[in-house]
Amino acid sequence: MLLNSKGLALILAASIAVIIGASLLLIPELPAFVFWLVPVICFGASYILINVVLEFLFFKELRNIYEMFEKIRKNDLSTIKPKRTYGHSSLNQIQQEIYSYAHVKQSEIEELKQMAKFRRQFLADVSHELKTPIFAAQGFVHTLLDGAIDDMAIRMKFLKKAAKNLDGLDALVQDLLTVSHMEAGDITMQFEPTDICEVIYEIFDQLEERAAKKGIDLKLETQEPSKILVLADSQRIHQVFVNLISNAIKYSDENGQVVISLAINKLKLDVTVKDNGIGIPPEHLNRIFERFYRVDKSRSKAQGGTGLGLSIVKHIVEAHGSEVKVVSNVTEGSSFSFELDLFHSE
Template identity: 55%
Template sequence: MQWQSRILPVSLALLIAIITTSFSALFNVEASILIILFLICFASSYFLIATALEFLVFREINEIYLSFEKIKKKDFKLTRRRLSTLTASPLQQLNEELYEYATKKQAEIDYLTQLEAFRREFLADVSHELKTPIFAAQGFIHTLIDGAVEDPEVRDKFLQKAAKSLEGLDHLVQDLITLSQMEAGIIKMHFQETNLNLILEEVFEQLEEKAIERNISLIIDERTSSECVIWADRNRIRQVLTNLVENGIKYGKEGGFVKVWLLQTKEHCVIEVEDNGTGIPKKHLTRIFERFYRVEKSRSKEKGGSGLGLAIVKQIIDAHEGSIEVESKVDKGSTFRVTLKRFPNQLSENIPTPQNEFANQL
């Protein structure tokens, strides 16, 4: 490439100088002037042609070769060089397209790297979560096998603990299956007209005993709209409310409260679940909807649960084309805010039914 970049301008400059000098010789110009003319034509032509080829052709070709060398080495981090020309030449366009291709490939590599890191983290979390109840149940059963079964009191106590550990394991596996099926679109949303007020009453009734055990008051905010109706999967929305209220009971302060406010706006129904518990540090707020993510793992273990509840909640809300946000202050409590489309608004927009394409996707 280097020698070609020199031979081509020399050949062209020599040709131009010969033609110019030959034409001047027709007018009986002195030999010394012809020689000077030849040299001037050759030098100026060579400079102009070499400069033009260098900036318009060879430099772009060199950039393309360098890019290809990086791509061969699986290095897609190319540097974009902005060009000052208003109209790009074919070589410049090729260089730009090559850059776009490399940028896209680099983005794919970064995404795959993130997925690999997530996979490793997920496998580590699953192994840890499964190990705890399995080892606990094994310990109780082996103790019984070693002779404790002869003592009726010890036997019953250990069997109950083993059963509790296995129940926790079953809940974990069921939550994993549910979350995986939701992400894969296997579980369908069965949309229907859904009254949030009625669901909230059912959830409060279901969790009343747990709240009494921790001396926590379940409160419906006095500002709650009398009738919040949405187009949703009733059972899944009930699951969302149950999880949020139950978390408020688990992590709330004894003698505290869990307050729910249902607000109906022009186009949406908003669910706010507030507690005055320990709160969530700001650095954790962006990750609490990840699978198995716990703010304080030791305390969360004591409270029970699979660590998948909020991840499932997020999947359900996304399937309803809604949103969920959280605000929290340490030692003051947390507020989860869920926004869903109202039922009348959904009908006016030809909302999909369970048989429609949206329901088939998730």
């Protein structure tokens, strides 16, 4: 094909040589060899120059653009890399535009793929978690219907077990609704001045029996006067403390201690929930906030856990403009901390 850099350079260089040769005819008394030597030199020099310029400034860029289109057409966006450009020519700009466009599309496709994967995983996890209490309750009810109902002792025992599984199912569905609303961004926080010590003592009352059964001591430590007002959604913050304190009780051995410490730090309140329980192995630490994630599936399951508690905690704390940090050592215990905004009446 003639229309490449060499072909164009050939045509242009020949034209320049002809024009210069013709111009030489206008100059009188030139030696004869000048009429062929000068056009030949001009032809050679022009050919090389034009070829180099066209090749590097024009055809190479066009080939890059073409290659980029080929990759986009084949959906092979992952191999497109940003091109380093040394000039601001229109071709460079077009190439940059195409790259930015392809890059945006690539991110969108990746995000959609990720979301589809999440959805599939979420559905699989939800069905798995729902299946267990439903099957258990179903089993007890059917055994009763098949005749066990006539035995008074078994009747009560099985009904209680079925009820316990259904209660667990109810709690699971509530947690699932909270997580899915939070992930969809559907929940608006109702920030109000909240007495954090009151919230904590309320939860101590609520969980006292569970802690006492394991001989676990619940303690609030603070240097501050009894009332500490923070700006928070009191119901949701209540949920954060319930989840963290019940984890601390659940994942502690007998006679442990759960300590909540509150410390004022400028305009913030530092909150720490610390236990001296079983701890979390380091390789699990960055995953425990994922929904349905449990360190020891069998142990957590035996305790009725579904792995939603900490993901709810994470969402709520983030909606309060902070993040949950966790420090843990196996056998020494774990400590979860975050910040809350102190309430200041102007």
